[in-house]
Amino acid sequence: MEDAQKWIDKGIDFVVEFGPKIIGAILIYIIGSWIIKKLMKVLRKVMAKGSYDQSLQKFLVNLVSWALKIFLVIMVISTLGVETTSLAAVIAAAGLAIGLALQGSLGNFAGGVLIMIFKPYKIGDLIEAQDVLGVVKDIQIFTTKLTTPENKLAIVPNGAMANGNIINYTAEGKIRVDTVIGVGYDEDIKKTKDVLMEVLTSNPKVLSDPAPSVNVMELADSSVNFAVRPFCKPEDYWDVYFATYEGSKLALDKAGIEIPYPHSVEIHKAED
Structure with a gap:
């Protein structure tokens, strides 16, 4: 009974001594987390009104959020009775050890800062x-x-x-789409260029400035290859790329211009 009473007394002393600190730390964490969320919401609104770059907005919000959360954790630990001076020494030592272990992560952080600066x-x-x-x-x-x-x-x-x-590919606002179309050696070069150019100019997503171009690119083994090069907005790249190939095939077929392809030759052995 005496041992039990001793443990009960120790439990009461612990609650009396540390109970308020624990409750205070919990309250600080809850209130602090709520304040951080509100501050982040205000920061987003301020940056949105200031017409900050979207990339910079997200980067700064993440950075400030992490800094405030670390500060909150330090406050919670301090409330529990840990001295801030010794805590600072521990954090500095831990920071050095973590920094050595996470050199790659620090390099990535520095890279993120450089990306924000030089864009x-x-x-x-x-x-x-x-x-x-x-x-x-x-x-x-x-x-x-x-x-x-x-x-x-x-x-x-x-x-x-x-x-x-x-x-x-987006920085200049325009991008060139490089495609290659091959036709037979017997086909008229000027007519082929006119047909392919019509395919490009009839596509509303192809820009007129810079103007699209169609030029003989190569005299290949079985075809005359044309460099068909329209310009478009970066977001229209794949639409123009696929439309150029499909439209060229349909237009060349309609004009009676042959697109060469390998032919298989059957050899029949003469019967004795």
């Missing part, structure tokens, strides 16, 4: 980087998310993005 691309741009082609869906603190033409989500580290080659 090689923004959300909605069609880019090619790190052997990935896609539309920029989101730029986060450590990674950039791309949606590929196959509607796959590609997540590329910002460190690699900042230090590698980037081709931005």
Whole structure:
């Protein structure tokens, strides 16, 4: 009975000493989380009214959100009775250890900052980087998310993005679509060029400036190949690409111009 009473007394002393601190820490965490959500909502509205770049908005919101959450955790720990001076020393030591272990992540963070400063691309741009082609869906603190033409989500580290080659197909507002159409050697070159040019100029998604072009590209083994090159807006690239091939086939057939293809030859052995 004495041992039981001793444990009960210790439990009461613990509740009396640490109970208010624990309750206070819980309240600080709940209220702090609510305040952070409200602040993030206000920050988004302010940045939206200020016409900030969408990529910069998301990046700064993520950065400020993480900073406030870390500050909140420090406040909660401090409320529990941990001295802030010793806590700062522990955080500094842990930060050094984590920094050494996560050098790649820090590089990705630095890459994200560089992307925000120099803006090689923004959300909605069609880019090619790190052997990935896609539309920029989101730029986060450590990674950039791309949606590929196959509607796959590609997540590329910002460190690699900042230090590698980037081709931005959207930056200039216009993109050239390169297609190759081959016709037979017996066909009239001028007539073929006129037919192919009509295919391009009749497509409303093909831009008139820069003007589309049709030129003899190659005298191949079995065909005369034409470089058919329309310009369009980046978002219309695939529509123009497929329409050019389909429209060229239909127009050449209608004009009686042959598109050569391999013919199989049957050899019949003479019967004795």
